[in-house]
Amino acid sequence: METVRRELAPWLTGREVVEVELVAPPGPKYADLARALGRRIEDVRRRGKFLIMPLTGGLDLVAHLGMTGVIADSAPDERAAAHLRVRLGLSGGAPSALYFIDPRRFGRFLVVESGRYASLPTLAALGPEPLDDAFTPEAFAAALARSRMPVKAYLLSQRPVAGVGNIYADEALWRARVHPLTPAAELTRAQVLELHRALREVLASAVAAQGTTLSDYRTVRGRTGEYAGQLLAYGRAGEACPRCGTPMERVVIGQRGTTFCPSCQRLPRGRGRARRRA
DNA sequence: CGCATTTCCTGGTAGC
């Protein structure tokens, strides 16, 4: 999403939305989109995986690409045209239209009052940006201490830190040698520090590579992201761990496929509450 | 409030 934001910002900032074509059926995922009409895009920001475009008149245009959504600056080819959901006509020179194509329909493209995210609970409760100074090891430790969910599931909730999806969660947990089923509150201080560092490194590297294309993801100009070639854990179940050679394993945590090394990433034992000694 | 479960959806692919 950061790659998409960087391509969109110089193009969209200052443009007026002169046409709103909602191709998808109206619904909460496209709530109030027509209100963008006649307003100028003041900025292109990002919070986690949400794109936030403040509009003149106290509104925000909010986009989320879901699994397979693509924002493009040129018309989709015949194959992708079947999945066109939104077209925005823009003032100014070419490219003068934005296309939102979303085959699996998990994406959103809606207008809300500025900063009013009640209809987007994940955005409303989003943790700090991982590459911001506010994301300190202390803040991360305090967030993790609040939950006994498996740390992998808690990361995906977007609450301890923003923007970590399934791929980057697996990569960071592997780097930090943390078992994905470890209850968040049971990470040791050393593990919190390792995971904090790993999250920042993985996300910074992925942004430098312009993201991870496994199949659908494309930048606004149609390019692929190249971080897939640097993945060390995600999607490698059955292969040797790059660090120790042990076969990597796959489990399901919170409905998400999760790959980890059973040798490098050990579950702590016997540190839970509710334990009594005889 | 916190957490688990279910739902949305289609392209790709395994299996027959």
Added chain:
DNA sequence: TGCTACCAGGAAATGC
């Protein structure tokens, strides 16, 4: 070859 079944998963809705 052509069919069916199943899998992928981000976030919201629903159910305790």
